[in-house]
Amino acid sequence: MAVDYKDYYDVLGVSRDATQDEIRRAYRRLAREYHPDLNSDPDAEERFKELGEANEVLSDPEKRGRYDRLGAQWRAQEAAPGGGDFEDFFAGQGFARDMGPEFGDGMFSEFFERLFGDGAVPRSSGPLRGRDIEAVLELSLEDALAGATRRLSLGDGHSVTVNIPPSVREGQRIRVAGRGAPGRDGGPAGDLYLLVRLAPHPRFRREGDDLQVDVRVAPWEAALGATVPIATLTGTAQVRVPTGSSSGRRLRLRGRGLPTGGGERGDLYATVQIAVPKHLSDEERELFEQLAAASEFNPREGRR
Amino acid sequence: MSARRAAPQERPAGDDAIERPVELVIVARRAGLRVSVVRRYLALGLFEPYAGTSNAPLFAPESAARVAKADRLRRDLGLNSAGAVLACELLDRISELESRAARGAGR
Numbered sequence: 001m002a003v004d005y006k007d008y009y010d011v012l013g014v015s016r017d018a019t020q021d022e023i024r025r026a027y028r029r030l031a032r033e034y035h036p037d038l039n040s041d042p043d044a045e046e047r048f049k050e051l052g053e054a055n056e057v058l059s060d061p062e063k064r065g066r067y068d069r070l071g072a073q074w075r076a077q078e079a080a081p082g083g084g085d086f087e088d089f090f091a092g093q094g095f096a097r098d099m100g101p102e103f104g105d106g107m108f109s110e111f112f113e114r115l116f117g118d119g120a121v122p123r124s125s126g127p128l129r130g131r132d133i134e135a136v137l138e139l140s141l142e143d144a145l146a147g148a149t150r151r152l153s154l155g156d157g158h159s160v161t162v163n164i165p166p167s168v169r170e171g172q173r174i175r176v177a178g179r180g181a182p183g184r185d186g187g188p189a190g191d192l193y194l195l196v197r198l199a200p201h202p203r204f205r206r207e208g209d210d211l212q213v214d215v216r217v218a219p220w221e222a223a224l225g226a227t228v229p230i231a232t233l234t235g236t237a238q239v240r241v242p243t244g245s246s247s248g249r250r251l252r253l254r255g256r257g258l259p260t261g262g263g264e265r266g267d268l269y270a271t272v273q274i275a276v277p278k279h280l281s282d283e284e285r286e287l288f289e290q291l292a293a294a295s296e297f298n299p300r301e302g303r304r
Numbered sequence: 305m306s307a308r309r310a311a312p313q314e315r316p317a318g319d320d321a322i323e324r325p326v327e328l329v330i331v332a333r334r335a336g337l338r339v340s341v342v343r344r345y346l347a348l349g350l351f352e353p354y355a356g357t358s359n360a361p362l363f364a365p366e367s368a369a370r371v372a373k374a375d376r377l378r379r380d381l382g383l384n385s386a387g388a389v390l391a392c393e394l395l396d397r398i399s400e401l402e403s404r405a406a407r408g409a410g411r
Contacts, residue, residue, distance in 0.1 A: 031381055037373050038395070052380075125379050127336040129372035175323075187336025190369060 005074055006111045008054035008067065016068075020059065027055040036131055036181070045181075053108045063116060070115060130181035130190040137164070137174070137194040141201050141211075144168050145233050145259060154179065154192070162194065167259035169209075172196045198258075203231055209266030210257045216275045217241055230270050232256045239270050246299075247274045325355040325362035334368035337375060345371050348389045 009016050012026040033039065034048040057063045139148065147166035153159040160179050168174065173193045180190025198206065205212040215230045225243035229236045232253070239251050249272040257266025280288065326334075332342040345351065351370055353361035370392065378388035 028382060035377065035380055037376055038391075048380075126338075128375055128379070129334060129336040129368060131373065131376070132369045183336055187372075188334060190372070 008057050011050050011054040023058045053112050127185045127187035129187045130183045132190040133180040134193045134195055136197055138197045138199045140199050142233055144198055168196050169261055170198045209260045211268045213270050214273045215270040216273050219274055222274045245272045247272055323365040326365055331363050331367045335372040342371055344385055345374055348386055350374055350389045
């Protein structure tokens with residue numbers, strides 16, 4: 001397998017004859033910029049690792065000297081016709097080693113480990129817990145109420161199964177222990193936090209912990225009163241439309257909304273929408289005409 | 305450690321939500337740090353006792369992550385402990401301002 005050559009000078013943005021001081025300054029400045037605790041960009045972590053590796057090599061005169069010598073030869077060989085890959089290069093230099101299956105597990109690149117051996121890594125300062133990671137978890141209203149099981153991919157090729165408890169709320173953080181960034185030098189891993197976002201629902205509108213839904217009724221149901229089924233998060237419920245309900249009247253179903261956090265639930269408001277048939281039968285038309293003739297109701301006069 | 309990484313996989317996340325305050329040694333263990341290091345951050349005011357008594361103080365479970373973050377910043381950026389504590393406090397303020405701004409924009 002070919003191993004990519006890494007230009008550590010390029011990573012730190014310094015020239016090949018940079019002084020130790022210049023290298024340290026460049027590293028410090030870039031480390032502050034790309035430190036994963038300071039920069040939430042997902043690429044920052046990878047960039048920061050590269051910086052650490054470049055600094056590990058270039059800030060140590062012995063490693064830097066070795067890198068400079070081998071790097072120059074590598075580039076010469078790459079330029080030569082039919083120049084082999086890095087593997088051949090190392091074989092020619094007598095650096096080829098027997099790699100165990102655990103190889104490549106370290107925090108530094110394969111290039112680094114080939115160059116210096118995996119025993120060279122690194123100036124450790126002891127175990128330390130890894131970073132906590134936050135990810136957004138979008139849930140349907142139904143799942144937020146009832147709980148759910150989700151399989152999440154963590155971006156690094158791993159995935160995790162999370163049991164989401166019932167009654168979670170918008171903005172709530174769910175902790176998944178030990179699924180954050182890996183620890184250093186045997187330190188424990190950080191935690192994964194899932195920030196709950198409630199997805200828009202095709203039927204219910206959210207107003208804090210309350211829900212809003214339209215209930216369509218016939219004119220006679222609105223006028224005479226009726227009990228009609230409406231959709232709730234968990235199925236259907238019967239709601240009583242009182243006599244004389246106009247469009248826009250809000251009917252409250254207590255405790256059928258979203259979880260409030262204290263074991264309670266908000267309310268579901270059903271808004272009456274009067275619907276009329278698009279086409280009338282002869283009989284319907286006749287009855288409506290009788291009603292129109294008999295009624296003195298004028299909806300455009302502002303009362304009731 | 306690999307067993308420790310694998311174990312939480314099937315654990316229901318809800319169990320973790322009700323975590324109790326913990327002793328300083330637990331904070332240290334979860335942070336992967338020596339107790340003396342954690343004590344130094346405590347003395348610098350990075351985190352505070354949350355419950356318990358003055359003889360047996362207890363700390364919020366999030367303290368471990370906070371101490372580890374401070375120590376990552378200290379090691380990686382060449383800060384001293386007080387500088388790392390300051391950095392953490394400024395980061396807290398930034399995220400508070402950001403979430404306030406996000407709430408304001410969301411309206």
